[in-house]
Amino acid sequence: MILARVVGTVVATRKDPRLEGKKLLVVKPVSPEGKEESGYLVAVDTVGAGAKELVILVSGSSARMAEGCKDKPVDTAIVGIVDNVHVSPPK
Amino acid sequence: MQLGRVIGRVWATVKDQGLEGQRLLFVEPVTPDLRSAGKPIICADCTGAGAGEIVYWCRGRESSFAFLPAEVPTDATIVAILDELHAGGESHRC
Numbered sequence: 001m002i003l004a005r006v007v008g009t010v011v012a013t014r015k016d017p018r019l020e021g022k023k024l025l026v027v028k029p030v031s032p033e034g035k036e037e038s039g040y041l042v043a044v045d046t047v048g049a050g051a052k053e054l055v056i057l058v059s060g061s062s063a064r065m066a067e068g069c070k071d072k073p074v075d076t077a078i079v080g081i082v083d084n085v086h087v088s089p090p091k
Numbered sequence: 092m093q094l095g096r097v098i099g100r101v102w103a104t105v106k107d108q109g110l111e112g113q114r115l116l117f118v119e120p121v122t123p124d125l126r127s128a129g130k131p132i133i134c135a136d137c138t139g140a141g142a143g144e145i146v147y148w149c150r151g152r153e154s155s156f157a158f159l160p161a162e163v164p165t166d167a168t169i170v171a172i173l174d175e176l177h178a179g180g181e182s183h184r185c
Contacts (some may be wrong), residue, residue, distance in 0.1 A: 001133035032131050058166050061152040065164035080106035087099030
């Protein structure tokens with residue numbers, strides 16, 4: 001799993017019927033220190049995340065184990081909204 | 092599976108039901124001589140690992156098998172805490 005920040009939403013009318021009713025968000029990966037990293041991802045939101053929130057992303061076939069994603073064409077899902085991150089300084 | 096060092100922790104109150112009760116730790120991949128080897132990743136933990144410990148972790152769908160029969164939506168899980176590491180003629184007690 002990785003950290004990411006919600007930066008936008010996606011609207012799609014024509015899509016796989018199994019994705020109907022799913023909220024799709026554009027997210028940008030961030031480092032543990034909170035610095036934005038390169039690239040963007042489209043993720044299915046299963047927890048009700050909102051704009052600019054820091055979230056936990058699960059990718060690959062494990063994303064289908066998120067709530068409501070069973071047997072759906074999904075490879076990135078938001079599975080948590082981050083309250084707090086603590087990282088020890090490097091030794 | 093890969094070697095890693097636990098460097099931090101993430102807290103989330105709002106989360107997928109399957110992650111309820113799981114500790115989420117930041118793990119930095121390391122080489123066999125315990126040098127940093129890539130971007131940190133958030134791992135679920137089935138071992139009770141703590142900050143600074145050297146562990147090995149697996150990724151992908153298989154990482155959720157550590158919690159069977161529970162269905163935990165994780166793509167990276169700490170599956171062991173190292174006691175000792177012998178590689179390249181060097182030994183480390185972890």
